Amino acid sequence: MLNKLLMHPATKPVVFLLCLLPFARLAFGAFTDGLGANPAEFLIRATGDWTLRFICIVLAVTPLRVIAKLNALARLRRMLGLFAYFYVVLHLLCYSWFDMGFEWGEIAKDIAKRPFILVGFSAFVLLTPLAATSFNRAIKAMGAKRWQLLHKLVYGIAGLGLLHFFWMRAGKNNFAEVFVYAAIIGVLLAWRVWNFARKRQARPAVAVRGSEKPLRTG
Amino acid sequence: LPGAKSAVPGAQTMEKLTDYKDASSYNNYYEFGVDKGDPVKNAGMLKTRPWTVEVEGLVKKPGKYGIEDLLKLSAQEERIYRLRCVEGWSMVIPWVGYSLAELIKKVEPQGNAKFVEFVTLADPKTMPFVGSRVLDWPYTEGLRMDEAMHPLTLLAFGMYGEVLPNQNGAPVRLVVPWKYGFKSAKSIVKIRFVEKEPSTAWNKAAAQEYGFYSNVNPNVDHPRWSQATERRIGDGGGLFAKRRKTEMFNGYEAQVGQLYAGMDLKKNY
Numbered sequence: 054m055l056n057k058l059l060m061h062p063a064t065k066p067v068v069f070l071l072c073l074l075p076f077a078r079l080a081f082g083a084f085t086d087g088l089g090a091n092p093a094e095f096l097i098r099a100t101g102d103w104t105l106r107f108i109c110i111v112l113a114v115t116p117l118r119v120i121a122k123l124n125a126l127a128r129l130r131r132m133l134g135l136f137a138y139f140y141v142v143l144h145l146l147c148y149s150w151f152d153m154g155f156e157w158g159e160i161a162k163d164i165a166k167r168p169f170i171l172v173g174f175s176a177f178v179l180l181t182p183l184a185a186t187s188f189n190r191a192i193k194a195m196g197a198k199r200w201q202l203l204h205k206l207v208y209g210i211a212g213l214g215l216l217h218f219f220w221m222r223a224g225k226n227n228f229a230e231v232f233v234y235a236a237i238i239g240v241l242l243a244w245r246v247w248n249f250a251r252k253r254q255a256r257p258a259v260a261v262r263g264s265e266k267p268l269r270t271g
Numbered sequence: 272l273p274g275a276k277s278a279v280p281g282a283q284t285m286e287k288l289t290d291y292k293d294a295s296s297y298n299n300y301y302e303f304g305v306d307k308g309d310p311v312k313n314a315g316m317l318k319t320r321p322w323t324v325e326v327e328g329l330v331k332k333p334g335k336y337g338i339e340d341l342l343k344l345s346a347q348e349e350r351i352y353r354l355r356c357v358e359g360w361s362m363v364i365p366w367v368g369y370s371l372a373e374l375i376k377k378v379e380p381q382g383n384a385k386f387v388e389f390v391t392l393a394d395p396k397t398m399p400f401v402g403s404r405v406l407d408w409p410y411t412e413g414l415r416m417d418e419a420m421h422p423l424t425l426l427a428f429g430m431y432g433e434v435l436p437n438q439n440g441a442p443v444r445l446v447v448p449w450k451y452g453f454k455s456a457k458s459i460v461k462i463r464f465v466e467k468e469p470s471t472a473w474n475k476a477a478a479q480e481y482g483f484y485s486n487v488n489p490n491v492d493h494p495r496w497s498q499a500t501e502r503r504i505g506d507g508g509g510l511f512a513k514r515r516k517t518e519m520f521n522g523y524e525a526q527v528g529q530l531y532a533g534m535d536l537k538k539n540y
Contacts, residue, residue: 226406
Protein backbone atom coordinates (compact mmCIF):
# COMPACT_ATOMS: atom_id res chain seq x y z
CA MET A 54 0.00 0.00 0.00
CA LEU A 55 2.68 2.48 1.12
CA ASN A 56 4.84 1.37 -1.75
CA LYS A 57 2.05 2.17 -4.13
CA LEU A 58 1.61 5.60 -2.60
CA LEU A 59 5.35 6.20 -2.90
CA MET A 60 5.20 5.23 -6.59
CA HIS A 61 2.44 7.73 -7.28
CA PRO A 62 3.55 10.35 -9.81
CA ALA A 63 2.64 13.16 -7.39
CA THR A 64 4.85 11.83 -4.58
CA LYS A 65 8.10 13.30 -5.83
CA PRO A 66 6.82 16.84 -6.36
CA VAL A 67 5.02 16.75 -3.00
CA VAL A 68 8.17 15.62 -1.17
CA PHE A 69 10.14 18.25 -3.07
CA LEU A 70 7.82 20.99 -1.81
CA LEU A 71 7.91 19.61 1.73
CA CYS A 72 11.69 19.74 1.67
CA LEU A 73 11.52 23.37 0.58
CA LEU A 74 9.24 24.36 3.47
CA PRO A 75 12.05 25.10 5.96
CA PHE A 76 13.70 27.31 3.35
CA ALA A 77 10.43 29.09 2.63
CA ARG A 78 9.88 29.72 6.32
CA LEU A 79 13.38 31.14 6.77
CA ALA A 80 13.13 33.31 3.67
CA PHE A 81 9.75 34.63 4.77
CA GLY A 82 11.12 35.35 8.27
CA ALA A 83 14.15 37.10 6.84
CA PHE A 84 12.04 39.44 4.71
CA THR A 85 9.43 40.17 7.40
CA ASP A 86 11.86 40.66 10.30
CA GLY A 87 10.43 37.56 11.94
CA LEU A 88 13.62 35.83 13.04
CA GLY A 89 14.08 37.45 16.45
CA ALA A 90 16.68 39.87 17.74
CA ASN A 91 19.60 38.28 15.90
CA PRO A 92 18.37 37.12 12.49
CA ALA A 93 21.88 36.34 11.21
CA GLU A 94 22.53 33.89 14.02
CA PHE A 95 19.06 32.42 13.56
CA LEU A 96 19.65 31.76 9.84
CA ILE A 97 23.11 30.30 10.33
CA ARG A 98 21.89 27.94 13.04
CA ALA A 99 18.64 26.96 11.33
CA THR A 100 20.35 26.08 8.04
CA GLY A 101 22.91 24.02 9.98
CA ASP A 102 20.12 22.21 11.83
CA TRP A 103 18.35 21.43 8.57
CA THR A 104 21.53 20.08 7.01
CA LEU A 105 21.92 17.63 9.89
CA ARG A 106 18.25 16.70 9.71
CA PHE A 107 18.46 15.92 6.00
CA ILE A 108 21.57 13.82 6.56
CA CYS A 109 19.58 11.83 9.14
CA ILE A 110 16.64 11.53 6.75
CA VAL A 111 18.75 10.35 3.83
CA LEU A 112 20.60 7.86 6.04
CA ALA A 113 17.23 6.47 7.15
CA VAL A 114 16.19 5.60 3.59
CA THR A 115 18.03 2.29 3.25
CA PRO A 116 17.13 0.89 6.70
CA LEU A 117 13.48 1.84 6.15
CA ARG A 118 13.51 0.36 2.69
CA VAL A 119 14.81 -2.96 3.99
CA ILE A 120 12.98 -3.18 7.31
CA ALA A 121 9.59 -1.93 6.11
CA LYS A 122 10.09 -3.33 2.60
CA LEU A 123 9.49 0.13 1.18
CA ASN A 124 11.51 -0.34 -1.97
CA ALA A 125 9.88 2.66 -3.57
CA LEU A 126 11.68 4.90 -1.07
CA ALA A 127 14.79 4.50 -3.19
CA ARG A 128 13.22 6.86 -5.72
CA LEU A 129 13.44 9.69 -3.22
CA ARG A 130 16.95 9.14 -1.95
CA ARG A 131 18.75 11.27 -4.53
CA MET A 132 16.43 14.21 -3.97
CA LEU A 133 16.77 13.99 -0.19
CA GLY A 134 20.54 13.85 -0.48
CA LEU A 135 20.55 16.88 -2.76
CA PHE A 136 18.44 18.76 -0.21
CA ALA A 137 21.08 18.03 2.44
CA TYR A 138 23.54 19.67 0.04
CA PHE A 139 21.14 22.55 -0.62
CA TYR A 140 20.91 23.35 3.09
CA VAL A 141 24.65 23.03 3.69
CA VAL A 142 25.28 25.46 0.82
CA LEU A 143 22.81 27.89 2.44
CA HIS A 144 24.54 27.33 5.79
CA LEU A 145 27.93 28.21 4.31
CA LEU A 146 26.44 31.14 2.41
CA CYS A 147 24.79 32.57 5.54
CA TYR A 148 28.03 32.25 7.49
CA SER A 149 30.10 33.82 4.70
CA TRP A 150 27.63 36.63 4.17
CA PHE A 151 26.13 37.60 7.50
CA ASP A 152 29.01 36.65 9.79
CA MET A 153 31.99 37.37 7.55
CA GLY A 154 30.63 39.96 5.09
CA PHE A 155 32.08 37.96 2.16
CA GLU A 156 35.62 38.88 3.17
CA TRP A 157 37.27 35.88 1.59
CA GLY A 158 40.66 36.39 3.24
CA GLU A 159 39.02 36.47 6.65
CA ILE A 160 36.92 33.43 5.82
CA ALA A 161 40.00 31.44 4.77
CA LYS A 162 41.77 32.48 7.98
CA ASP A 163 38.73 31.55 10.04
CA ILE A 164 38.50 28.09 8.47
CA ALA A 165 42.18 27.41 9.04
CA LYS A 166 42.21 28.74 12.58
CA ARG A 167 39.09 27.27 14.15
CA PRO A 168 38.86 23.49 14.34
CA PHE A 169 35.07 23.43 14.48
CA ILE A 170 34.77 25.52 11.33
CA LEU A 171 37.47 23.47 9.59
CA VAL A 172 35.55 20.28 10.38
CA GLY A 173 32.27 21.75 9.14
CA PHE A 174 33.93 23.04 5.99
CA SER A 175 35.54 19.65 5.34
CA ALA A 176 32.14 18.03 5.56
CA PHE A 177 30.87 20.49 2.96
CA VAL A 178 33.83 19.84 0.66
CA LEU A 179 33.37 16.07 0.94
CA LEU A 180 29.67 16.33 0.23
CA THR A 181 30.32 18.27 -2.97
CA PRO A 182 31.46 15.34 -5.17
CA LEU A 183 28.46 13.36 -3.96
CA ALA A 184 26.10 16.08 -5.06
CA ALA A 185 28.02 16.51 -8.32
CA THR A 186 27.74 12.81 -9.22
CA SER A 187 24.08 12.43 -8.37
CA PHE A 188 23.00 12.26 -12.03
CA ASN A 189 22.33 9.03 -13.86
CA ARG A 190 24.98 9.78 -16.42
CA ALA A 191 27.59 10.18 -13.66
CA ILE A 192 26.68 6.76 -12.32
CA LYS A 193 27.07 5.26 -15.75
CA ALA A 194 30.35 7.03 -16.41
CA MET A 195 31.83 5.98 -13.08
CA GLY A 196 30.45 2.48 -12.94
CA ALA A 197 28.02 1.50 -10.23
CA LYS A 198 30.64 0.02 -7.92
CA ARG A 199 32.92 3.01 -7.88
CA TRP A 200 29.94 5.31 -7.60
CA GLN A 201 28.69 3.39 -4.59
CA LEU A 202 32.09 3.47 -2.97
CA LEU A 203 32.28 7.23 -3.42
CA HIS A 204 28.84 7.70 -1.94
CA LYS A 205 29.82 5.74 1.15
CA LEU A 206 31.62 8.97 2.05
CA VAL A 207 28.30 10.10 3.46
CA TYR A 208 28.99 8.08 6.63
CA GLY A 209 32.16 10.05 7.27
CA ILE A 210 30.39 13.29 6.38
CA ALA A 211 27.67 12.55 8.93
CA GLY A 212 30.40 12.03 11.55
CA LEU A 213 32.11 15.30 10.65
CA GLY A 214 28.80 17.15 10.77
CA LEU A 215 28.16 15.78 14.23
CA LEU A 216 31.64 16.72 15.40
CA HIS A 217 31.14 20.25 14.03
CA PHE A 218 27.89 20.58 15.98
CA PHE A 219 29.40 19.00 19.11
CA TRP A 220 32.35 21.39 19.07
CA MET A 221 30.11 24.36 18.48
CA ARG A 222 28.15 23.49 21.60
CA ALA A 223 31.12 22.30 23.66
CA GLY A 224 32.06 25.69 25.06
CA LYS A 225 28.64 25.93 26.60
CA ASN A 226 28.40 22.32 27.74
CA ASN A 227 25.08 22.21 25.99
CA PHE A 228 24.96 18.76 24.45
CA ALA A 229 21.32 17.70 24.71
CA GLU A 230 20.55 18.26 21.01
CA VAL A 231 23.93 16.96 19.88
CA PHE A 232 23.20 13.68 21.64
CA VAL A 233 19.82 13.37 19.92
CA TYR A 234 21.43 13.68 16.47
CA ALA A 235 24.30 11.40 17.52
CA ALA A 236 21.83 8.76 18.71
CA ILE A 237 19.84 8.88 15.46
CA ILE A 238 22.92 8.70 13.24
CA GLY A 239 24.44 6.06 15.53
CA VAL A 240 21.41 3.80 15.21
CA LEU A 241 21.26 4.26 11.43
CA LEU A 242 24.94 3.39 11.02
CA ALA A 243 24.81 0.53 13.55
CA TRP A 244 21.97 -1.00 11.56
CA ARG A 245 24.20 -1.02 8.48
CA VAL A 246 27.01 -2.78 10.34
CA TRP A 247 24.54 -5.34 11.66
CA ASN A 248 22.96 -5.79 8.24
CA PHE A 249 26.38 -6.20 6.62
CA ALA A 250 27.40 -8.85 9.19
CA ARG A 251 24.12 -10.68 8.69
CA LYS A 252 24.60 -10.83 4.93
CA ARG A 253 28.17 -11.92 5.37
CA GLN A 254 27.05 -14.84 7.47
CA ALA A 255 24.78 -15.92 4.67
CA ARG A 256 27.68 -15.78 2.23
CA PRO A 257 29.40 -19.19 2.68
CA ALA A 258 26.20 -20.94 1.65
CA VAL A 259 26.33 -19.00 -1.60
CA ALA A 260 30.00 -19.75 -2.10
CA VAL A 261 29.40 -23.47 -1.75
CA ARG A 262 27.06 -23.25 -4.64
CA GLY A 263 29.99 -21.91 -6.60
CA SER A 264 28.78 -18.38 -7.14
CA GLU A 265 31.63 -15.89 -7.46
CA LYS A 266 29.28 -12.96 -7.68
CA PRO A 267 29.84 -10.57 -4.83
CA LEU A 268 26.82 -9.90 -2.73
CA ARG A 269 25.43 -6.45 -2.92
CA THR A 270 24.91 -4.59 0.28
CA GLY A 271 22.64 -1.60 0.40
CA LEU B 272 12.23 52.96 38.63
CA PRO B 273 13.51 56.46 37.89
CA GLY B 274 17.19 57.27 37.84
CA ALA B 275 18.94 60.63 37.60
CA LYS B 276 21.42 61.16 34.79
CA SER B 277 24.76 59.77 35.97
CA ALA B 278 27.82 62.01 36.17
CA VAL B 279 30.25 59.07 36.19
CA PRO B 280 32.63 59.40 33.21
CA GLY B 281 31.70 56.97 30.45
CA ALA B 282 28.24 56.33 31.84
CA GLN B 283 26.29 58.14 29.11
CA THR B 284 27.00 56.73 25.69
CA MET B 285 25.10 58.59 22.97
CA GLU B 286 24.63 55.51 20.81
CA LYS B 287 21.17 54.41 19.76
CA LEU B 288 19.46 52.36 22.44
CA THR B 289 18.59 48.74 21.75
CA ASP B 290 14.83 48.17 21.59
CA TYR B 291 13.44 47.18 24.97
CA LYS B 292 11.81 44.20 23.28
CA ASP B 293 15.15 42.85 22.05
CA ALA B 294 16.93 43.57 25.33
CA SER B 295 14.25 41.69 27.27
CA SER B 296 13.69 38.74 24.92
CA TYR B 297 17.20 37.83 23.72
CA ASN B 298 18.99 36.80 26.88
CA ASN B 299 21.50 34.37 28.24
CA TYR B 300 20.22 33.21 31.62
CA TYR B 301 20.91 29.49 31.79
CA GLU B 302 18.86 28.87 34.92
CA PHE B 303 15.87 29.43 32.64
CA GLY B 304 17.14 27.53 29.59
CA VAL B 305 20.04 27.57 27.17
CA ASP B 306 18.28 29.17 24.19
CA LYS B 307 18.29 32.92 24.21
CA GLY B 308 14.53 32.88 23.78
CA ASP B 309 14.04 30.66 26.86
CA PRO B 310 14.51 33.15 29.72
CA VAL B 311 11.63 35.40 28.68
CA LYS B 312 9.39 32.32 28.48
CA ASN B 313 10.49 30.66 31.72
CA ALA B 314 11.45 33.45 34.13
CA GLY B 315 7.88 34.26 35.16
CA MET B 316 8.04 31.94 38.17
CA LEU B 317 10.97 33.75 39.77
CA LYS B 318 9.93 35.41 43.04
CA THR B 319 11.78 38.66 43.58
CA ARG B 320 10.05 39.62 46.86
CA PRO B 321 11.02 39.10 49.60
CA TRP B 322 14.71 39.14 48.62
CA THR B 323 17.81 39.44 50.71
CA VAL B 324 21.42 39.87 49.74
CA GLU B 325 23.90 38.51 52.24
CA VAL B 326 27.20 40.34 52.60
CA GLU B 327 29.84 38.14 54.20
CA GLY B 328 33.51 37.30 54.38
CA LEU B 329 36.31 39.74 55.04
CA VAL B 330 34.25 42.81 55.95
CA LYS B 331 33.85 44.73 59.18
CA LYS B 332 30.10 44.98 58.77
CA PRO B 333 28.67 41.75 57.38
CA GLY B 334 24.93 41.44 57.25
CA LYS B 335 21.75 40.73 55.35
CA TYR B 336 20.26 43.44 53.21
CA GLY B 337 16.61 43.36 52.25
CA ILE B 338 16.01 44.46 48.67
CA GLU B 339 14.00 47.48 49.86
CA ASP B 340 16.98 48.67 51.91
CA LEU B 341 19.37 48.08 49.02
CA LEU B 342 17.17 50.13 46.71
CA LYS B 343 17.46 53.07 49.12
CA LEU B 344 21.12 52.67 49.96
CA SER B 345 22.21 55.25 47.40
CA ALA B 346 20.63 57.52 44.78
CA GLN B 347 19.49 55.67 41.66
CA GLU B 348 21.26 56.77 38.48
CA GLU B 349 20.65 56.04 34.83
CA ARG B 350 23.71 54.58 33.11
CA ILE B 351 23.68 53.98 29.38
CA TYR B 352 26.20 51.23 28.74
CA ARG B 353 27.27 49.16 25.79
CA LEU B 354 26.88 45.46 26.53
CA ARG B 355 29.18 43.08 24.65
CA CYS B 356 28.38 39.39 24.85
CA VAL B 357 31.27 36.93 24.55
CA GLU B 358 29.26 35.31 21.71
CA GLY B 359 29.88 38.32 19.48
CA TRP B 360 26.74 40.43 19.74
CA SER B 361 26.14 43.69 21.53
CA MET B 362 23.42 46.02 22.77
CA VAL B 363 23.12 49.50 24.27
CA ILE B 364 21.07 49.44 27.47
CA PRO B 365 20.00 52.19 29.86
CA TRP B 366 20.41 50.63 33.30
CA VAL B 367 19.19 52.04 36.60
CA GLY B 368 21.25 51.56 39.75
CA TYR B 369 24.28 52.90 41.55
CA SER B 370 27.98 52.11 41.76
CA LEU B 371 28.70 48.88 43.61
CA ALA B 372 31.36 50.96 45.41
CA GLU B 373 28.58 52.64 47.42
CA LEU B 374 27.66 49.30 49.00
CA ILE B 375 31.28 48.23 49.42
CA LYS B 376 32.11 51.42 51.31
CA LYS B 377 29.19 50.80 53.67
CA VAL B 378 30.30 47.30 54.63
CA GLU B 379 33.98 48.27 55.12
CA PRO B 380 36.16 45.51 53.63
CA GLN B 381 39.14 44.39 55.69
CA GLY B 382 42.66 44.98 54.44
CA ASN B 383 43.11 41.40 53.26
CA ALA B 384 39.96 41.39 51.12
CA LYS B 385 41.37 41.24 47.59
CA PHE B 386 38.43 39.91 45.60
CA VAL B 387 34.65 40.04 45.63
CA GLU B 388 32.62 36.94 44.83
CA PHE B 389 29.02 37.09 43.67
CA VAL B 390 26.69 34.17 44.27
CA THR B 391 23.39 34.09 42.42
CA LEU B 392 20.08 32.38 43.06
CA ALA B 393 19.82 28.66 42.23
CA ASP B 394 16.28 27.68 43.09
CA PRO B 395 15.18 24.50 41.32
CA LYS B 396 11.54 25.24 42.16
CA THR B 397 11.40 28.44 40.12
CA MET B 398 14.34 27.94 37.76
CA PRO B 399 13.67 24.90 35.57
CA PHE B 400 17.22 24.43 34.25
CA VAL B 401 19.10 24.59 37.55
CA GLY B 402 19.08 20.79 37.47
CA SER B 403 20.90 20.66 34.15
CA ARG B 404 24.56 19.75 33.93
CA VAL B 405 25.49 22.68 31.73
CA LEU B 406 27.04 24.58 34.64
CA ASP B 407 27.92 24.00 38.25
CA TRP B 408 25.12 25.74 40.19
CA PRO B 409 24.81 28.22 41.71
CA TYR B 410 26.25 30.55 39.10
CA THR B 411 29.11 32.47 40.65
CA GLU B 412 31.21 35.35 39.41
CA GLY B 413 33.99 37.46 40.77
CA LEU B 414 35.91 40.72 40.46
CA ARG B 415 39.19 42.01 41.76
CA MET B 416 38.62 44.59 44.50
CA ASP B 417 39.75 47.53 42.35
CA GLU B 418 37.41 46.39 39.55
CA ALA B 419 34.53 46.09 42.01
CA MET B 420 35.28 49.57 43.37
CA HIS B 421 35.43 51.17 39.92
CA PRO B 422 32.63 53.74 39.56
CA LEU B 423 31.45 52.17 36.28
CA THR B 424 30.73 48.86 38.04
CA LEU B 425 27.02 49.08 38.56
CA LEU B 426 24.67 47.40 40.98
CA ALA B 427 21.55 47.53 38.82
CA PHE B 428 17.91 47.30 39.82
CA GLY B 429 16.26 48.52 36.67
CA MET B 430 16.52 49.22 32.96
CA TYR B 431 14.69 51.55 30.56
CA GLY B 432 13.32 53.39 33.62
CA GLU B 433 11.57 50.28 34.95
CA VAL B 434 12.45 47.59 37.47
CA LEU B 435 14.46 44.77 35.90
CA PRO B 436 12.41 42.12 34.12
CA ASN B 437 13.06 38.71 35.69
CA GLN B 438 14.90 37.45 32.60
CA ASN B 439 17.36 40.35 32.87
CA GLY B 440 18.42 39.45 36.41
CA ALA B 441 15.77 40.85 38.77
CA PRO B 442 15.74 42.09 41.41
CA VAL B 443 19.42 43.04 41.57
CA ARG B 444 22.34 42.33 39.28
CA LEU B 445 25.78 43.50 38.39
CA VAL B 446 26.72 45.37 35.21
CA VAL B 447 30.43 45.55 34.37
CA PRO B 448 30.41 47.26 30.98
CA TRP B 449 34.03 46.64 29.95
CA LYS B 450 33.81 42.88 30.45
CA TYR B 451 31.90 40.24 28.50
CA GLY B 452 28.30 40.02 29.60
CA PHE B 453 28.58 36.78 31.56
CA LYS B 454 30.77 38.55 34.14
CA SER B 455 27.73 40.55 35.22
CA ALA B 456 25.99 38.19 37.63
CA LYS B 457 22.19 38.22 37.72
CA SER B 458 19.74 37.82 40.63
CA ILE B 459 22.46 38.13 43.27
CA VAL B 460 21.88 36.58 46.71
CA LYS B 461 25.35 36.75 48.22
CA ILE B 462 28.33 39.09 48.02
CA ARG B 463 31.42 37.62 49.62
CA PHE B 464 34.73 39.37 50.25
CA VAL B 465 37.67 36.99 49.94
CA GLU B 466 41.45 36.96 49.83
CA LYS B 467 41.99 34.50 46.94
CA GLU B 468 40.68 34.76 43.39
CA PRO B 469 37.28 33.07 43.52
CA SER B 470 36.34 30.40 41.01
CA THR B 471 33.72 31.47 38.50
CA ALA B 472 30.98 29.43 36.85
CA TRP B 473 32.16 29.67 33.24
CA ASN B 474 35.81 29.30 34.16
CA LYS B 475 34.97 26.05 35.92
CA ALA B 476 32.99 24.83 32.89
CA ALA B 477 35.61 25.69 30.23
CA ALA B 478 38.78 27.24 31.65
CA GLN B 479 40.54 27.57 28.30
CA GLU B 480 37.65 29.59 26.87
CA TYR B 481 36.56 31.80 29.77
CA GLY B 482 39.17 33.37 32.00
CA PHE B 483 38.71 35.20 35.29
CA TYR B 484 39.16 38.65 33.75
CA SER B 485 37.18 38.27 30.51
CA ASN B 486 37.73 41.88 29.55
CA VAL B 487 36.34 42.76 26.14
CA ASN B 488 39.39 42.58 23.91
CA PRO B 489 39.35 42.49 20.09
CA ASN B 490 42.94 41.21 20.04
CA VAL B 491 42.36 38.09 22.11
CA ASP B 492 40.18 35.64 20.25
CA HIS B 493 37.87 33.15 21.80
CA PRO B 494 39.27 29.71 20.94
CA ARG B 495 36.31 29.09 18.65
CA TRP B 496 35.71 32.49 17.11
CA SER B 497 37.23 35.90 16.57
CA GLN B 498 36.41 38.71 18.98
CA ALA B 499 37.49 41.43 16.54
CA THR B 500 33.95 42.34 15.52
CA GLU B 501 30.46 42.25 16.91
CA ARG B 502 26.90 42.32 15.70
CA ARG B 503 24.94 45.18 17.23
CA ILE B 504 21.42 43.90 17.81
CA GLY B 505 18.93 46.09 15.97
CA ASP B 506 21.49 47.86 13.79
CA GLY B 507 19.94 49.52 10.74
CA GLY B 508 19.82 47.15 7.78
CA GLY B 509 18.96 44.22 10.05
CA LEU B 510 20.29 41.06 8.53
CA PHE B 511 22.54 42.93 6.13
CA ALA B 512 24.02 45.36 8.66
CA LYS B 513 27.78 45.09 8.75
CA ARG B 514 29.38 43.89 11.95
CA ARG B 515 31.08 46.60 13.99
CA LYS B 516 34.67 46.59 15.14
CA THR B 517 34.88 45.62 18.79
CA GLU B 518 36.68 48.22 20.89
CA MET B 519 39.30 47.55 23.55
CA PHE B 520 37.59 47.25 26.93
CA ASN B 521 34.33 47.70 25.03
CA GLY B 522 35.21 51.38 24.51
CA TYR B 523 35.86 52.07 28.19
CA GLU B 524 39.66 52.01 27.92
CA ALA B 525 39.99 55.63 29.06
CA GLN B 526 38.16 54.80 32.27
CA VAL B 527 39.47 51.32 33.09
CA GLY B 528 42.72 50.82 31.16
CA GLN B 529 44.88 51.76 34.14
CA LEU B 530 43.46 48.85 36.16
CA TYR B 531 45.39 46.49 33.90
CA ALA B 532 48.58 48.45 33.31
CA GLY B 533 51.52 46.07 32.91
CA MET B 534 49.35 42.96 32.74
CA ASP B 535 49.65 40.48 29.89
CA LEU B 536 46.06 40.45 28.69
CA LYS B 537 46.63 37.41 26.48
CA LYS B 538 47.57 35.41 29.55
CA ASN B 539 45.04 37.06 31.82
CA TYR B 540 42.14 36.63 29.39
